[in-house]
Amino acid sequence: MAALRQNATSRYRNTSMSTGSAHRKRWLAAAAVALVALAVMGIARLRGPVLPGYDVQAGPLVQNVVATGRVAAASRVQVGPEITGLVLERRVMDGDRVAPGDVLVVLRARDLEAHRDQARAALAALRQAERPDAEARLRQARAQLAQAERDHARRRELGQRQLVARESVEQAAQAVVAARAAAEQARLAVGALAGGGAREAQAREELAATEATLARAVIRATVAGTVLTRGVEPGDTVRPGDVLLEIAADAPGEILLPVDEKNIARLRVGQRATCIADAFPGRAFAATVHHIAPAVDPARGTVDVRLRIDPKAGFVRQDMTVTATLLTGERERALAVPNDALLDARDGSDRATVLLVRDGRVRRTAVTLGLRGLAMSEVTAGLREGDRVLAASALDADALPADGDRVRIEAQMLPASDSATRRELPVKFN
Structure with a gap:
């Protein structure tokens, strides 16, 4: 019995020792994990928070202006x-x-037709009746003048021989004067009624006027x-x-675009545009800026820009709604950053500030801007390729790090581009 109790006691002690050893191992493991976590947290705190940002890259860059208008006849x-x-x-x-x-x-x-017929009849009557009658009166007047001259000659001869009274000679002379005046008047009347004369010219003008009115x-x-x-x-x-x-x-087709006046400085005559009509979304066509209105519409705050459509776009119809993308700026190689990396960027100003991260620390840096758009802007001074900047505008004002703060950048995707080598800066006018 004593031997059995001794064996049982020995087994109990061995079991207790094993259990204690396991507890110590688990405690040590937990302590090690906690120490590692504290170390990681400490290192992370020393390295700074993780904030969104971008890598500054260089490459071909274009700036586009997007506006919506309508096809308009010139x-x-x-x-x-x-x-x-x-x-x-x-x-x-x-x-x-x-x-x-x-x-x-x-x-x-009908009334104009009646006036025309009346004018025609008047011209015909002049040619067929009035002119022959006037010519006949002229012949008669000339005959009467000849007779009066002969009668005057006879009386004058008789008066010289004192066979007739002087009064009779004077009367014959007066008859000659009257006959000569009548003949002259008849001659003038024939001249007026002759072809190309004043009366015929007047009749022709009256007929032409009535015909011109009727032609309307x-x-x-x-x-x-x-x-x-x-x-x-x-x-x-x-x-x-x-x-x-x-x-x-008929004229080269045009697109009329109302443009916000604050964007006038971006536009130039001759700039190229790519257009898409709502009715044909799959058929893009080319156009060119050919006129920018000299005045701004004060009611809308816009200026009218006219694009001349490529003649090959024969499917375009009047008053179609068209979205035009104008190429307003282009660089073969330029540095560009997303606009949410810019601070203090004002419209019309080429100055802004970025939060540059170098060696893990923030540096507030002034930059000079070139081409600007809704998505990205060109940086002409203040940064170099490979720099990293924070998406400062995406952070709360209270969360912005100060100069010298440690931060880590979580790289963000740049705004979508139209190809692998060209980044667009869309600017929507309205």
Whole structure:
């Protein structure tokens, strides 16, 4: 029995020693882990917090201006009547092509036709009746003058021989004067009625005027172009001032863009643009800035910019909504940083501040800006390629580190670009 108790006691002591040893090992392991964690935390605290930032890179850079406008005709011609009349025919429809002289609308004008017929009759009467009658009166007047001259000659001879009274000779002389005046008057009348004379010229002018007025009843195209709208149908009565048709004159197509006035400095005549119509989102086409309005619309605070469309874009239609991306700046090689890395960057100013991180410490650094956009901006002075900057604008003002603070950067992706080698700086006007 004693031996059995001794063996049991020995086993109990061995078990107790084993359990204590295990507890000590676990405690030591936990202590080691805690020490390691404290060491890591201490090192991390010494290295500073992890903050978002960017690597400054150099490469080709473009700046774009994005705006939305509409396709506009360079010239729109409103066609209206010059006289009052009833519409007999409308010979064109929306979308029809017209050339100068093409008949668009025909009016009925009975009163003008009557005036024309009256003028024609007057000219015919002058040629066929008045002129022959005047020529006959001229012949008669000349014959009467000849007779009066002969009678005067006989009486004068008789008076010299004192066979007739002097009074009779004087009367014959007066008859000659009267006959000569009548002959001259008849001659002038024939001259006025002769071909090319004053009366015929007047009759011809009156006829031409009535025909010209009547010609206004046929409304013709004055320019080559495309019919945009029509506002008349056969049977309508129209008056001067009514708009019957609207024609877009043939000219290079244009896009009218209203641009915020604060962005005028970015624009130049001749800048290239890539355009996409809402109706054809998969068919981009080219355009060029060819006019910038000299004045700003005070109500909207915008300036009108006109783009000339590439003639190859034959699918573009009037009044289509178009989004235009204008190339306003380009660099073959430039440093660029995202805009959320800039502090104190004001519109119209080329100065800003960045939080530069070198050797793990923050340095507040002044930079000079070049091309600027909504996503990124060019840095022309103050940074070099390979520098690292904090995304300062993404941090709370209270969380901004001070000069000399230790920080670590968690690199962020740069704003999306249009290709692997070109970064765009989109600037949206409106």
